[in-house]
C-alpha cells in the first residue's frame with residue numbers, strides 16, 4: 001500500500017471525491033487537494049461532462065500535476081444506469097479541461113472498480129468518510145445497490161447537483177441529476193446525511209474578473225492551470241452575458257471545508273424520473289407535509305396532513321465572497 005503521508009491527515013475530514021472532470025471539477029479537485037481541512041482518500045471517476053475514458057485521463061493528469069499520486073484514482077461506471085450518456089464538451093472544451101493540455105500523468109490508475117473502492121474504504125473507516133460526488137450519481141448509486149450496509153457508515157454526502165428553482169439542461173433539470181435520474185433518486189433516498197449544493201446556490205458564486213485577476217498575480221503549476229480554466233470559463237460566461245463563472249463543483253468542496261458558507265434548510269427531496277417535462281428535477285417539499293387524500297366513494301377527500309421527513313439539507317444561499325476568497329487563497333502560488 002501507499003506510504004506517503006498527508007501531513008494534515010488525522011485532523012482533517014476524510015473524503016472520497018467522485019468526479020466527471022470537467023472544468024469546474026478541476027477547480028473543485030484542486031481546492032480539495034490544497035485545503036488542510038480535507039484529506040482526499042480516493043478519487044472515483046464517472047462519465048458526465050466527458051466520456052469515462054477522458055474523465056479518467058483528466059483525473060490522472062490533474063492529480064499528477066498536484067503531485068499527489070499517493071491518492072488512489074479509480075475508474076467507475078461507463079454509462080448512466082438506464083439511459084444514454086449526455087456529454088458536455090460544448091461547455092467544458094473538447095478534452096473537458098478547457099482545452100488545456102496537461103503533461104502526461106505520472107500517476108497510475110487503481111485497478112479497483114470505483115463503486116467497490118467506495119464500499120471498501122467506507123468499511124475500513126466507518127463513520128469517517130464524507131462522499132463528495134460532483135458528477136452524475138451513477139457510482140454512488142452502484143455502491144449503495146451493491147452494499148446498502150455502507151449507508152449508515154458514511155459520515156456525510158455532499159453533492160453538487162439539482163436545483164429547486166429551475167434547471168440548466170432545460171426548464172426543470174440540472175445536468176448532473178438529468179444525466180442519471182434513477183441513480184440520483186437512489187442516492188437521495190438512501191437515508192444518510194445528505195447536503196445538496198445545487199445549481200441555484202452555485203449560480204450565486206460567480207468567479208468574476210476580480211478573483212481571476214487575484215489568481216493571476218501568483219504562479220505555480222496548479223495556480224496557472226486553474227487560472228487557465230477559470231479564464232476559459234469566464235470568457236464563455238461573458239458570451240452568455242454573465243459577469244463571471246458559477247463555481248458549482250467547487251462550492252460542494254467549500255461546504256465540506258466549512259458548512260457555514262451556505263444556508264441549507266432541511267427538506268424532503270425526490271428526483272422525478274418520469275415527467276414529460278420534469279425528468280431529472282429535484283422536487284423539494286418546503287412545507288414538510290403532504291395532504292392525506294382518502295378515497296370516499298367516487299372521490300378523494302382531504303382528511304388531514306402527513307408529515308414528511310427531510311432527507312436533505314438544501315443549499316439556498318451562500319456567503320459568496322467569503323467562499324471565493326477562500327478558493328483564491330488556497331490556490332495562490334500552488
Ligand SMILES: [Ca+2]
Nearest residue numbers: 022025134135
Ligand atoms: Ca462535475
